Amino acid sequence: MTKGISRIWTVVVGLTLVGLTSCGEPAPPVGATEDLDGPHRKAAGLLARYDYDDAVQILESVVERDPQRLDARIDLAIATMNRQKENDEPSALAMLDDLHARHPEDLRAGFVSAVLHLRAGNDAIARDRLAMVLEGDESDPFAWYHYGLSLERDDPEAAAEAYQTAVELDPYQRSGWYRLGSVAARLGDEATADAALATFERLENNPRATTVRPIYGRLGPKSMARPGGSPPKDDARPFGGAWSLPEPLAIVDGSPNWSSGGRGATPAVADLDGDGRLDIFIASALEDSSPNAVLLRVEDGYQLATEHPLAVVPDIEFASFADIDQDGRADAYLAGRGPNRLFFQTGPGDWTDVTTATNTSGGDFDTRDVAIVDTDHDGDLDIVLANADGPDAILNNDRDGRFTDVTETTGIGGDAGSRRVLAADLDGTRDLDLLIIRDAPPHLVHLNDRLWNYRHDDLEFERIRNADLMLATSGDLDGDGTMDLITADRDGDVQRWVRDEFGVFEPRLLHSFEAPPDNLAVMDVNGDGRMEIVTDSAVGLSSPVAWTPMLADPENGYGVIAVTDSGVPQMIAPGPGRFAFTAIELAGAEDTTQAMRSNADGIGAILAARLDDRWTIKSNLRPDAGPGQSRQPIPFGLGGAESLSYLLIDWPDGLFQGEVPGVGDAGGDGASLAAGSVDRISEIQRQVSSCPVLFAHDGDEFRFVSDVLGVGGVGYLLEPGVYSEPRPFERFPMPAGSLAPDQNGRLRLVLCEPMEEVCYLDAVKLVGWSLPEDWSLAVDERLAIEGPPATGEPIFFRTTLDPVTAINDRGDSILPAVTNADRTAAPLPRLDHRFIGRLDHEHVVTIEFDRPIPTADGPRTPWLLMDGWVEYPYAQTMFAAWQAKASYDAPTLEARGADGAWFVVQRTFGYPAGMPRTSAFPLSELPEGCDALRLRTNQEVYWDRLRVVIGESAPPDARRVTLPPSGAEFSAIGFPKRIDGPQRCPDYDWSTRSPLWDVRHQRGRYTGFGDVLDLVSAADGAVVTIGPGEGVEITFEAPPGADSMHWILDNHGWCKDRDRFTRDGETIDPIPGEDVRDDEARILLQSTRSRIEAGR
Template sequence: MYRSHFAVFALCLLTALGSNSGCRKKPADTNGTTPSGSGESEATLVKLNTALAATENLEADQAVQLWQQLGQQLPEDPSIELNRALASVLRVDDLTAIATDSVKTKDEQRAARSKLPTAIDVARSAIQAYGIVSGDEVTKLWLSTRIDAHEAALLGTTIGKSLRKELLQRINQAIAGPLGKDPHAVILGGPLTELLDKMSDPVDGLPKDILGPAAETLQRLSDANPDNLFIAMQALRLAIDGRKKTAATLVDRTWDLATAVEPTLRAYTKPIGIEPKELADRIKQSITDGDWAKADQSYVLWSNVLNPLEIVRADRRRANPHPLDRLNFDVVRRLSSEITNKSPIGASTEPLKFASSAVDVGGTVTAVLSIDFDLDMDLDLAILTVDQQLKLVENAAGKWSNYASLSLKNQPLGLIAADLFMVDSSDTDRIKQSQSAASQESSSSARHNTFQGLVLYGEGGVQIVRIDARAQTEADQRLAYLDDETGLESVAATTAVITGDLEGDGDLDLIVGTRDEGIRVFVNRGNRTFFEAPVKSSTVAKDDPVADFAIGDLDRDIDLDVVAIHQSGLVSQLENLLHLQFRHRELKQVPALPVAENDTALTINIEDVDSNVGWDIIATSSKQSQVAFANSSDIGVWTVDRVETSKGFPVAPAIADFDGDSYLEMVGGKVATRLGPWGIAEVNEATSVPNGLTAAGDFNGDGKVDLATAGDNLQLQLNQSADKPGFVKVRFKGIADNAAASGRVNHYAIGSVLELRSGPYYRSRIVTQPETYFGLDGLARIDNIRVIMPNGLTQTLREPKINSVIEEEQTLKGSCPYLYSWDGEKMAFQTDCLWAAPLGLQVAAGVVQKDRPWEYLKLDGRSIAPTKDGHYDLRLTEELWEVAYVDHIELIAVDRPADMQVWTNEKVGPPTVAEPRVYAFRESELFSLQNATDTNGDNVTEKLSKSDEVYVKGFDRRLRQGLCPPHWIDLDFGDRAAKELQKAAEDRRVCVVLRGWILPTDTSLNIQIDQNPELPSIEFPSVWVPQEVDSEDWKQVIPFMGFPGGKTKTIVVDVTEHLLRDDPRVRIRTSAQIYWDSASLAIASQDADIKQQVLPLNNAMVTFHGFSARSKADETRPESYDYGNASVKPKWPPLRGAVSNFGDCTDRLSQWDDQMVVISGGDEIRMQFEAPANGPPEGYQRDFILHCVGWDKDADLNTLTGQSIGPLPIRDMRSYPPTFDSAAEFDAIADRHDASRRRRQSFRAFWQRGDLPTDAFLPTKESR
């Protein structure tokens, strides 16, 4: 009985939505819903599921066949007819691509051409059928244009030219007429510009009879869509070609829109010595002067500057969507709703019942907030009272009492809770729960243990109040304003505030809605002080204040966006363009709500109402509530396909699953509604909740969501609704001890996504407070809950217990590609690679770390054995959220005398300290430690005497991951070494041999450290020696000696010119998070009796490996990986662009020639090197050196171009990413890789619906 709701939404786990108001229109002779029987309806939903999955996997033939069958079952259904048309168009796209692809064989091309006439006829028929049942002329024209353009490309030049001219005339007429006023008509801009590109002569451009009308059309389209930079640029191009003075206004428009990413623009144009504004002004001045040749020349520069930017890419996608962006979900919701209504407990109209009780707080309450301020697992309350008091009201097992109060400087409008410190901050002002105050149960490492603060806002601006709920704190010290300046002092009258980690650096930033200055963004330095980031608003008036905010990754591109509802009822989006760049724009897909004057019921929320793995927007006012059902079919895509409306609320409603049925309800005063795939269903009987601002939470711990209501006094509304068995409450904790390049997640994981799955059943929510509730409607078990954190990292909680509070702590993550080798029994983990060649890694804002693409890694011969067929089998895997670009790999066998050790220069550093070199030391030339001490003076001689993975941790605390207070090891090699040094010849080299590993910062942490003036820069390892013999004073002799890259490696530091011959002591000092395993001194001759031979690379293949199981012995040791125990499920969000095809890649790795292999999450390169015919000479042993040339790019949100696989690096690049002066060189390399990179990561394989099988990769022609 209790599975029916989940069964319904499981059948709703389908594919992408489209954006089309016409799909809501029902044909005259059908109800547009389902077959009569519930069982038949469910079977139809299963077929819909299969059809949509086939469409998204680009299995066009199967998809078209299924949609045709569904069209017969549900005749004249607009949703099905649209999807049938889209699938038919995709089939024509695919066949045309094959027919015109020079990489394909002639037979493949001919076969595709033979199928095209029928496919085109089927597509036109489907488009026509959709137009008839929907009345949607915009989509009909858009799809028809796509088919006609394909046909024109396939026909001869004369016929094709004529067809394109007719097609252009149709688009011009449509946009000039009533159709051009349709807000969806922007999608005609893409086909129009593509058509004009085809019609333009490379020398003469467009004919005059085409240029004039086309320029007018693009001008109209830009005027109707003034926030679209792509359309504005296209309109400007034709206006200049047509010598129209109106081009000047389009220059202004392009510059106005481009200022949202001005910092990125400035970096791009810096190498050519010109500011972006200067370039725009040149175009405008040339237009004013009538110098059209100069205007055209400057436009080309302007276009080349803007076109690579993410903002233009996003606007191009809005103007030219992929057919998958428009898949429609409407029929699925209707079928689901029908099944739910026929279910015994489906679409319940039972009232929501609450038992009211008053809590005496000594005054009228104006605002209320649920918060576990003392971290005892009982939800408490924070309230504002009419007499300017802030109070904490404690819930002690159901007994409520005043806990603390603070007299305020002014009367706030509202308050929110937030931990505004960096997740691993050791700031002394950050108050943590004392161990004595915590219960025994709360000693779990997964328990939240830092107190949130309160952010108050209103006419007096924004103030921060700290909470200290430790048991020993005096009552009058439990609440207090911050004494120090915060950077928020300039904020005037404020109407709304929300927090979120907008830059992915592990702390919560503030987004502030002001009364008179629009939206302002304040970036957190990690210590409760802020600086402001500019916000560009293109289509939203600053005098229309925000009433409410919601935050989430709306378009599934990982960075957090903010949506807002304004006092006018308008809905807007603060679009995150990364690197502290934001664009505030009207969200046209969501209609504005009707509002009353000074409407107090304005709210906005982001939820997945219909469980289709796409975020929906719920908005309310006193006059209306609405749900904008939407979906994401790809990275950066968010499309609304239906809007459902209902009556409004007397006050701002709370939204939660109040009856435990897995669907959400809204309760505001006596009005309650239910949300689901059906839309909004009104609850017939009024609730007993009084009209007042409310806060939701399970206050009595019975697994049902209650309410607290503001008013003449504080009112508790305990939920008495009928029980629906099963719930789970999730508390997720960002940790303070991540491994390398793991990024940061704020302590309470705000902004993360929680996905609950059981078989095909799916629910998801965005974490907006410490505890997130899921009602389970009788579900017997949960398979897993997946967490997608704000920085893109994922973690899965396996089989969590039902009817419980789940506390989970973020786990660790490694970095860089991994190298495995066959050791005679298994593929064994060797080390990580490409550590010295990070791409786009910012060490401070706008400062990019230099890369060194080559490395020589020593591999222990004991861990590499030949296979039965005489090969050495090595595997390079990419298992993390990053991209590896491998240009050349070489394996060198090194035969050495048995009493000799060889090492390479495995340092991270510039070539001056890490030049390629093989060091060879006989055992008689190595001197062990006589004594070693750490920073505290503790003896660590035993730990450093041998390489045994017993590490010295020289620091006792961290300032941030990768950044510690300065620490050191003092190494004394004793009398024996001193005597050898004194008699050593001049030509003998003296080196310190160090073995260790580093836990580094990452780009986001570097940015965070750079933002915080209280944090020092990292001091990388340096070498110090005594000022004089026997002195305890030290002097620095090598400022930067390099450091071991990643997992445990050995580095050799030449100290020949620096070590005191009579006092062989050395201090190694750093503030990096380095763990040392061993240290020794080598006094060696220059010559070494070693034999090297390069082993032929016989075969190399790109294949899929997956993600190896990880293990970690203790906190001082690096992780290791079990190759034989790997998961094949996608672990990381997909990246834009294409990676190398599966198959042979031997030639691409044979030399360093800008012909590279590109791999990402789960890929591997399998390499077979030919083993020498003979073993090492007698008395010798064999080791190996891996010479690798390549780069690695982390997908960290602060890595430059980190969310894209392109651009490909090049050998002679001066900087990365490319700037204006180098873009052509990078493009040329990308073009050379076009045929070898036809594989992209599947969006749907990661953002999966239910347990549907989805290909992990999809073919593509996109390469950049």
């Protein structure tokens, strides 16, 4: 121990000597009944999926049947604590206090109760209990972290030493680094503070990093469920080698005439006939009229399919496989000398040459390598060509069945002389860069800045550009979340490239061979979860040879399919000395009713597999140096366990998703993640960004109302270089009955962020109108595109014209759907499944009235009121649509005059700005005798109710009240459960809130939790920064007659999502509102930004 730690340990011992006789002893056996092990394990799985309510119910049943089952009683308290219903935390603390009194030796009861006492402000009690825990287990970094919290107020020096111990025990504990930096700064130790906070920031995107929070999964192993009956893990690796000896590939029915020597004969694997088994393609492998070997897997080996469409294509040297057309089947890009060929698998085993139709030949060049990846992160797969005798190329997928050569636009072309292409995140910025290896240096490093922009001369890569490289691949060798660049040079040196103190990449020698290997791969060889570098010699092959990894048997991990100079394919099967594996197959788009966000194969995703206390991190990219590309599952070694503990997936679109063995979305059956299984995991198509969500207390409870500030989106991309202009205010008309005083005479609202974005809330007030019984109120609100801007002014009316007929573009009568605001909207035409929020063709709604609409006359003005909601496209979607020249056409309004002619009132006037709400548009320029209106749009706008009202001046006896907030409390309220209704109509359940969800904070300094009334009382640019899982409860003193008033919520603020294409989407900076922020507001803003968040 260091001197500082010894000082703390003295304190710990002093605190724990009194009254302890058995601290550190294991908990005594408690009469577990074997038939309760299953329910207990199920509850643990539900906890891991944040389904706390069901876990509580199961554990209550377990405890009722076996009250002596101590671990189940502690787990019940843990589940109750996390459920976060009213009085859950006090109930959990009471349970744990009782358990701690009865079992003071139990470290879990002591630790979790100490955490809750800290939350309740009982630092002294927490400190005593944590001291007991640390005497029993001094190696727990979570206990040291919380011990530091308990000391921080009274003894900051001892707290700093506790945090130092925590990060020494767990260098990936981000929270410990942050608290250490903060306390060190307070103590004047700037060197320690700077180093600690730098480490905190460096760990932001590391999946191994831990953020300590008082919620399940973030408090360490003592706060995790501990079900009985779990099978023991076998840590002993099976006896034998990792590789079997090479054997000739077993060919059924025939003796192929293999071609020896020369270029080509490069193998790749994919399912070529749709039977779920991996087949083999070897280019130019045969001395026959069908030069390519298509080897289909059969019961006893492989059958040569000489008549297969891929077998007969000449001059092919390799193939790249991927699901390019997003139909769930492998497609093939065959490349070599001369024009390349693209084949789509249109049915199981049915192949069609679509080269001409898709414009994908790539020209008459000698192509040496092909990567099929989503280069621009727009949700589809593009094709990157490395050419030996011409410029390299990117063929961009336009999503209309054709590809466009964007080489000149991106600037990646270069001169002749390329031999390999590597797609990887070389600079750690969450997008795919390109390394083009040339026959001779300098090589080409193209760093992706998105929107088809690349940097080509970054000085950090200078040594790489000028190294004498032959091969390159990437993989995470040490599980730190950063993909390492691995290369082989002409001298036979295999090197790993690491950044020096200035950020410049330098080589580190790993292996040295007499000659460069023929291929280079990063894989888990032994099944222990550790990634290793594999070369020809490691698998028992000698040069010259072409080989690629092949997952023929998912339970045993990668084997190798190879072709030596003799031309005879060799299979190197996994050896007996391996732990078992599980395998993952990703699917970015399986539900054809959902629009696409990630490519169908999930290519480019990052998978982080947790196995006990170890991480294995892989990218869903080619695991070797090529050429070509296989399409097969991704294996993960289990190290003797029956399954992975859990799996995290960072999809190419930036969506984050967790998988727990056996527990699927919404509590259904999920991936097993077990030995020998191949789990196909689809991206959960959930809304990860929109706008801040509003809940209102209706006198009984909080209920979901809608979202707000949709007009205030910051950094939203319309097309490259063009961003939307946010409007920093919205006046939202509260639906009737949604807001009423509670039993204490207060009006209460919650504005929160249940998605992956930040809200900058500047000011909130309530405006109430007391109107005569026959009067109503609307607001001039909409997301205005063209025409008059939305003013937010109230619209008073007592005359309503409902349509008597309503017809859509298909000739269907839809009158019931548009005459009641019941969240059953007019049915839409077919969706354009390429793009979120876009229709396959225009939606037209024509409404007719039984009399002409009065024309505007002084203060009497007709208004079109539109109840409805919209499915927003993301910035990524807008970029993809821009590429495809697919426009989003906002609603246009037309009117029919007395002569029967249609007149355009306003093109693209706008739409309801988010979830269900009422929007309005003035009808001040209608033709004479207008008795019909027509709306047309190709956006996914749901019209729930359409009507015309006649706006008038406020009635003389109208009474207006303006309520400033009387209180505003900011906290981590959790994530209310989202319920998706028909027609994408959302709802949220306030009573069911999870403290965690698969989202990440944008990097930056957020507002500290607590009282934020000063921040929301004036529109002055001093904002509350609200991140995922956080919200502000705002209270107002209800005036007399509040129940019958018409309420308008006057919001000022902005929001910004974390989409890859949102401007500055990775960070909460710059904070909007600078144009209205004076010195006083600036000081207030900075003084309250006391909380650093980044990532998970």
